[in-house]
Amino acid sequence: MPRYVITLVGEDRSGLVSAVADAVSAHGGNWEGSQLAERAGVFAGVIEISVTADSAPGLWAALRALDDRLTVTAVAGAEQDSAGTSERRLVISLVANDRPGIVRDVSAALAAHGLSIDEFTTEVRDAAMAGGRLFEASALAHAAPSTDLAAVRDDLERLAAELQVEITVADR
Numbered sequence: 193m194p195r196y197v198i199t200l201v202g203e204d205r206s207g208l209v210s211a212v213a214d215a216v217s218a219h220g221g222n223w224e225g226s227q228l229a230e231r232a233g234v235f236a237g238v239i240e241i242s243v244t245a246d247s248a249p250g251l252w253a254a255l256r257a258l259d260d261r262l263t264v265t266a267v268a269g270a271e272q273d274s275a276g277t278s279e280r281r282l283v284i285s286l287v288a289n290d291r292p293g294i295v296r297d298v299s300a301a302l303a304a305h306g307l308s309i310d311e312f313t314t315e316v317r318d319a320a321m322a323g324g325r326l327f328e329a330s331a332l333a334h335a336a337p338s339t340d341l342a343a344v345r346d347d348l349e350r351l352a353a354e355l356q357v358e359i360t361v362a363d364r
Contacts, residue, residue, distance in 0.1 A: 193242040193274070195224065195269035198255065200261035204235040207341065210262065212239065215254035219247045227311075235262075240269065275313075279334040280341070286359045290316050290325040294355060301351055305344045307333045 200212060209228060213290055214268045216223055219223045221243035228237035243251055284302075295314065302309065311332040319326045335341070341361065 193222070193244055193247065195240060195242045196248070196266050197240060197269050198237075198239045198264060198266045199227075200239070200262045200264055202235055202247065204230045204233055205261070206360070208235055208262060211258055212237075212255070212264075215251060215258070216241055216243070217253065219243060219251035221247065221251055246305065278337050278340065280337060282331075282333045282335060282341075282360060282361055283332040284323060284329075284333060284361050286327075286329050286352075287360070288327045288355055289319075290327040291355075294327050295329070296353055297355065298331075298348070298359075301347045302331075302344070305335065305339055305347070307335045309333050311328065335349040
C-alpha cells in the first residue's frame with residue numbers, strides 16, 4: 193500500500209489523536225508510526241500511515257474536515273527499498289550546558305560527514321546540582337558504509353570540548 197506522512201498542528205485539547213485515528217481507521221488505513229507531542233500548549237504530530245490509493249481521497253477529505261481543530265497536511269512517502277540498505281545506523285546522545293547554537297553546531301558536524309538524521313529529540317531542563325539549565329539531545333542517524341566513524345567521533349569530541357558537550361556515538 194502507498195505510504196503517507198501526515199503532519200498535525202493545533203491548540204492542544206482532548207480527543208485530537210482519537211479524531212485522526214478514527215479517520216484513518218474508517219478509510220482502511222494503517223497507522224505505521226508516529227511522534228506526537230504537546231509543546232507550549234500546542235499539539236504537534238507526525239504520523240506515517242499506509243492506505244490504498246482508492247481510499248486515500250476519502251481519508252484526505254476526512255482529515256480536512258478536522259481543520260477547525262488541526263492544521264493537517266499529507267505528503268506521499270518514498271517507496272521502501274525491500275532489498276534493504278547497507279547504511280550504518282548510529283545513536284548519538286549529548287548533554288550540555290544550555291546555550292544558543294548547540295543544535296546548529298552538532299547538526300553541521302554530522303552533515304559535514306554525510307550523516308543523515310532520522311530522528312532528533314531535544315529537551316532543556318534545570319540542572320539540579322549545578323544550577324543553570326541543561327540541554328539534552330538524542331539522535332538516530334544513518335551513514336554510508338564508507339563513512340569514517342573515527343573522524344565523526346573526533347569532530348564531535350572536538351566540538352564537545354568547545355561546548356562542554358558529552359556525545360556518544362554507537363553503531364546500532
